[in-house]
Amino acid sequence: MKICITAQGATPDTKVEERFGRAPYFILMDRETGSYEAIANPFADGAGGVGPKAAQLILDRKAEALVSGLLGGNAKAVLDSAGVTQYTYRAGGSVRDAFDAFRNNTLERAE
Amino acid sequence: MKLAVASGKGGTGKSMVAANLAFTLASTRQVTLVDCDVEEPNLHLFFPAPATTTEVTMPVPVVDESACDHCGKCGEFCQYGAITVLRDRILFLPELCHSCGGCTLVCPNSAIREEPKRIGTLTTSAPMSGMKLVSGKLDEGNPHAVPIIRAAKILAEGDPLVICDSAPGTSCPVVEMLDGCDACILVTESTPFGLHDLELAVDVAARLDIPAGVIINRSDGKDQETLRFCAGQDLDVLMTIPFSREIAAIQSRGDLLCRARPEWQEDFCSLYLKCRSLAGVER
Numbered sequence: 001m002k003i004c005i006t007a008q009g010a011t012p013d014t015k016v017e018e019r020f021g022r023a024p025y026f027i028l029m030d031r032e033t034g035s036y037e038a039i040a041n042p043f044a045d046g047a048g049g050v051g052p053k054a055a056q057l058i059l060d061r062k063a064e065a066l067v068s069g070l071l072g073g074n075a076k077a078v079l080d081s082a083g084v085t086q087y088t089y090r091a092g093g094s095v096r097d098a099f100d101a102f103r104n105n106t107l108e109r110a111e
Numbered sequence: 112m113k114l115a116v117a118s119g120k121g122g123t124g125k126s127m128v129a130a131n132l133a134f135t136l137a138s139t140r141q142v143t144l145v146d147c148d149v150e151e152p153n154l155h156l157f158f159p160a161p162a163t164t165t166e167v168t169m170p171v172p173v174v175d176e177s178a179c180d181h182c183g184k185c186g187e188f189c190q191y192g193a194i195t196v197l198r199d200r201i202l203f204l205p206e207l208c209h210s211c212g213g214c215t216l217v218c219p220n221s222a223i224r225e226e227p228k229r230i231g232t233l234t235t236s237a238p239m240s241g242m243k244l245v246s247g248k249l250d251e252g253n254p255h256a257v258p259i260i261r262a263a264k265i266l267a268e269g270d271p272l273v274i275c276d277s278a279p280g281t282s283c284p285v286v287e288m289l290d291g292c293d294a295c296i297l298v299t300e301s302t303p304f305g306l307h308d309l310e311l312a313v314d315v316a317a318r319l320d321i322p323a324g325v326i327i328n329r330s331d332g333k334d335q336e337t338l339r340f341c342a343g344q345d346l347d348v349l350m351t352i353p354f355s356r357e358i359a360a361i362q363s364r365g366d367l368l369c370r371a372r373p374e375w376q377e378d379f380c381s382l383y384l385k386c387r388s389l390a391g392v393e394r
Contacts, residue, residue, distance in 0.1 A: 049192020049207050056195045078195045081202050
């Protein structure tokens with residue numbers, strides 16, 4: 001299962017970015033193996049509609065869950081429709097911290 | 112001639128100026144007053160009259176799922192994030208759509224057509240001899256003011272004298288209202304807030320290459336900073352309206368200064384002449 005974590009940098013050692021659509025990077029991690037792939041977000045500086053466009057991007061990369069801080073209504077609508085579960089991580093740690101919290105089932109689902 | 116009344120700051124007296132100018136001029140010529148403050152139009156309160164209302168729509172895409180193979184071209188093309196292509200269907204977020212029509216053009220399967228979606232209304236009335244009033248009104252919850260303003264201005268197209276009353280601010284609705292106007296009246300007040308926003312509005316008018324002049328409303332006589340700014344920008348102060356309890360009372364009961372105190376009509380006639388010369392229209 002692939003999960004997407006919003007990140008400030010291109011590796012799991014960087015901090016979790018709390019914004020979704022304007023996150024600098026998306027780190028896609030394999031829940032089972034812990035292997036990852038970093039995607040630079042082409043919409044980070046976009047004028048508008050960045051939430052749904054970022055959602056499309058992670059859908060195309062087959063993410064099945066999202067871990068981020070804040071999610072806009074439009075992005076949420078898209079991810080809900082696509083069946084991608086969203087979790088909130090706002091503890092200020094690294095992507096790997098968030099990944100561990102996800103694996104330990106301690107993250108809350110985004111409202 | 113097409114005149115715009117704008118301000119930057121809200122509550123400076125745009126509608127008051129537009130209404131009194133139109134009221135005064137309507138006794139001698141045909142005037143079309145267009146309420147372009149479509150999120151909160153209020154000129155009709157000065158001019159109650161029977162009116163006809165029509166809908167304003169914008170085209171939005173409708174996908175024929177039976178012809179769609181979810182190739183993703185429409186979603187890739189949409190700059191506004193309005194279209195997301197899921198595995199088994201298209202998700203459309205209408206409030207993000209700007210009606211550019213691009214998705215219908217890029218679809219290789221011709222699976223997208225456009226259908227009109229209501230976004231607001233236009234109300235037209237003839238409240239007095241010589242005056243046509245057009246009010247644009249945006250439906251609640253709809254973010255697209257610009258197409259309503261465009262539609263309202265189209266209803267006034269070709270009329271000999273058009274006065275457009277703007278929304279406050281300096282963003283898209285104001286730019287759309289200013290587009291094509293021959294001159295712009297900027298209504299301000301002598302406060303730090305009035306001056307700050309006047310500076311922004313002057314900049315917008317300059318960028319659109321529309322000649323502008325200033326009205327200082329609710330003046331307490333201490334207008335030095337505003338006057339200094341106007342002199343520095345080579346802006347004419349077209350009129351100064353004093354801070355007066357009587358004027359406020361006339362306004363707040365929905366009456367017009369020029370109807371309650373007809374001697375003001377002379378000032379508004381002179382404002383009109385100054386606007387003509389601003390616009391470069393020969394007398």
